[in-house]
Amino acid sequence: MAPKVLYTTRISPAGRAVEITAKILGLELDIKFVDLAKREHLTEEFLKMNPLHTIPVIIDEGVPLYDSHAIIIYLVSKYAKDDKLYPKDLVTQARINAMLHLESGVLFARLRGLLEPIFYKGCAELPQDKMDGIYNAYDLVEGSLQSDYLVGNSLTLADISCCT
Structure with missing residues (x-):
């Protein structure tokens, strides 16, 4: 399985939530740090991945997903071996x-x-x-x-x- 690419910053709580979830699930991440001070989240390339220009963004199988909550629910729904992190109830x-x-x-x-x-x-x-x-x-x-x-x-x- 190819690693997912995570665009985040070192100080992002939302990015950490995605990293922790991926680690619990045993998923490999290729982490790309976005420099907000240099406004890298406003570049044309970044906006193609996320028109809201927020972090984190994850690319899974070529599909960009954004919003940490959407990402962690997606990762658990797709890759978890059980439903403990997000039960089906x-x-x-x-x-x-x-x-x-x-x-x-x-x-x-x-x-x-x-x-x-x-x-x-x-x-x-x-x-x-x-x-x-x-x-x-x-x-x-x-x-x-x-x-x-x-x-x-x-x-x-x-x-x-x-x-x-």
């Missing part, structure tokens, strides 16, 4: 999906709001209100725990995505 899937949406809509959104001014505008301080927003978001996650895992009693895509 619809209620469990709905709970995992809810956590994936929480991760992208709340956790990552708040982290991005904190870090973008540092990375792209040269700000040197972490605003306390932004830090408080992140702490509050993780308090929500922690408050929903009913076991050591976010959904059920074993590792799922929810844990991988929310903990990267």
Whole structure:
């Protein structure tokens, strides 16, 4: 099986979620680092793979896929030997999906709001209100725990995505 090509950055939580999922599945990745500071994600070549110019992007069998949640669900659906990471039970899937949406809509959104001014505008301080927003978001996650895992009693895509 040819390795999948993953376009990511070293600091991307979403990229790490894809890397971890692939590693758990025993998949080989050819990792290509995208330099956001050099705006490599806005090149014509990159935009052909992902018109939204976001990372990560994975190329599997010549097909580009983007959005970390779409990618990890795809990888598990296609390559997993069992359904432990994303069980076929619809209620469990709905709970995992809810956590994936929480991760992208709340956790990552708040982290991005904190870090973008540092990375792209040269700000040197972490605003306390932004830090408080992140702490509050993780308090929500922690408050929903009913076991050591976010959904059920074993590792799922929810844990991988929310903990990267």
